Amino acid sequence: MAIDEWKALESQGLNELGASTDEAALRAWYTKFLGEKGLWKAAFGKMNAVPKDQKAAFGAEGNRAKTVLTAAYEAKDAEVKERKLQESLTTNPLDVTLPGRPRVRGRLHPATQILRQIYAIFADLGFQVYRTCEVETDEMNFEFLNMPAHHPARDMWDTFFTTTPGVVLRTHTSPGQIHVMREAAGKPVRVILPGMCYRNEAISTRSEIQFYQVEGLVVGEGVTMADLKGTITAFARRMFGPERQVRIRSSYFPFTEPSIEVDIDWPKDDPNRDRLTKGTGWLEILGAGMVHPNVLRAGGYDPEKVTGFAFGMGPQRMLMLKHAIDDIRLFWQNDLRFLKQF
Numbered sequence: 120m121a122i123d124e125w126k127a128l129e130s131q132g133l134n135e136l137g138a139s140t141d142e143a144a145l146r147a148w149y150t151k152f153l154g155e156k157g158l159w160k161a162a163f164g165k166m167n168a169v170p171k172d173q174k175a176a177f178g179a180e181g182n183r184a185k186t187v188l189t190a191a192y193e194a195k196d197a198e199v200k201e202r203k204l205q206e207s208l209t210t211n212p213l214d215v216t217l218p219g220r221p222r223v224r225g226r227l228h229p230a231t232q233i234l235r236q237i238y239a240i241f242a243d244l245g246f247q248v249y250r251t252c253e254v255e256t257d258e259m260n261f262e263f264l265n266m267p268a269h270h271p272a273r274d275m276w277d278t279f280f281t282t283t284p285g286v287v288l289r290t291h292t293s294p295g296q297i298h299v300m301r302e303a304a305g306k307p308v309r310v311i312l313p314g315m316c317y318r319n320e321a322i323s324t325r326s327e328i329q330f331y332q333v334e335g336l337v338v339g340e341g342v343t344m345a346d347l348k349g350t351i352t353a354f355a356r357r358m359f360g361p362e363r364q365v366r367i368r369s370s371y372f373p374f375t376e377p378s379i380e381v382d383i384d385w386p387k388d389d390p391n392r393d394r395l396t397k398g399t400g401w402l403e404i405l406g407a408g409m410v411h412p413n414v415l416r417a418g419g420y421d422p423e424k425v426t427g428f429a430f431g432m433g434p435q436r437m438l439m440l441k442h443a444i445d446d447i448r449l450f451w452q453n454d455l456r457f458l459k460q461f
C-alpha cells in the first residue's frame with residue numbers, strides 16, 4: 120500500500136457516493152467504505168507494511184481521506200433526508216389549521232360537588248367533618264335516639280334489615296350523633312356528619328333507596344335555639360343566595376325536643392318557583408331541633424349541664440332545588456347526558 124492509493128480510495132468513495140440516491144444505498148455505502156470492516160479500516164491496517172520513514176505521512180494522508188469521505192457522506196445524508204421530508208410534505212400535506220380533537224375529561228359527580236360546597240360552608244362556620252359507618256346496630260339507629268323497640272316513630276323510616284339480627288343499614292345519619300359524642304367524651308362538639316343512608320322505599324321520582332344526608336351536631340354549655348337558627352340562616356344564604364329568608368315550622372322527631380322543619384323562600388323571579396314550592400313560595404330544606412336529653416345522656420353528656428342542636432339535610436334534594444331537577448333517580452343512573460351538565 121503506497122501513499123497515493125489513498126487518493127484512489129477517496130475518488131472511488133466519492134464516485135460511488137454520488138451514485139447512491141436513497142437511504143438504503145447510503146447505509147450500504149457507509150458500511151463498505153467507513154464501517155468497522157470497511158475499505159478505509161482495511162487500508163489503514165496496512166500501516167505495518169509501510170516503511171518506517173513514511174508511516175507519519177501515510178497516517179496523515181489516510182486521516183485526510185477519511186475526513187473528506189465522512190464530510191461528503193454527511194452532506195449527502197442531509198440532502199437525502201431533506202428530499203424525503205419535502206416529498207412527504209407534498210404527498211401527505213399536514214393541515215395545521217384543522218381543529219384539535221378535544222380530550223374527554225372526567226369531572227366530579229354533582230352529588231360530590233354539592234357535598235363539597237356544604238363542607239366548605241360549614242368549615243367556615245367552624246364545623247369539623249366526621250364520618251361514621253353505614254351499617255348500624257338497631258340500638259344506634261333507633262334506641263339511643265330515643266326510640267325504644269316498638270316505638271311508633273320508627274315507622275318514619277322504612278328500614279333495610281340485614282340477615283344479622285339487630286343490624287340495619289342506617290336510615291339516617293343521626294346515629295353518628297351518638298358516635299361523635301361518645302368519642303368527644305364530654306368535650307364541646309361542632310361537627311357535620313355526611314354520608315349515605317338507606318331506606319326501604321318504592322323508587323320514584325321523589326324517593327330513592329339510597330341517598331346522602333348531612334347531619335349537623337353542636338353540643339356545649341349554653342347552646343340555644345337561636346344558635347340553631349343563626350347557623351341554618353347563614354348556611355342557607357351561602358348556599359342559595361344572600362337574600363334568602365328562613366322560616367321555621369314546628370315538627371316532630373323523637374331525638375330532638377323541640378323539633379323544627381326549616382323552609383327557605385324561593386326567588387320570585389324563578390319560573391320554576393310555583394312548581395317547586397307547590398305554589399307556597401317556601402321550600403323545606405331540612406329537619407332539626409334541640410338534642411333530646413335522652414340522646415345527650417346516651418352520648419355520655421349531662422343534659423343538666425349542656426345543651427345541643429342537631430339538623431339533618433338532604434344534599435341531593437338541595438341540588439334538585441338549585442337546578443330544578445325533577446327526578447331523583449337521575450343521580451345514580453350514570454347517564455352522561457345528565458352528568459355532563461354539571
Ligand code: PHE
Pocket residue numbers: 290291292293334372375406407408429430431432
Ligand atoms: N334524621 C332525621 C331524618 O332522617 C333528620 C334530623 C336530623 C332531624 C337531626 C332532626 C335532627 O329525617
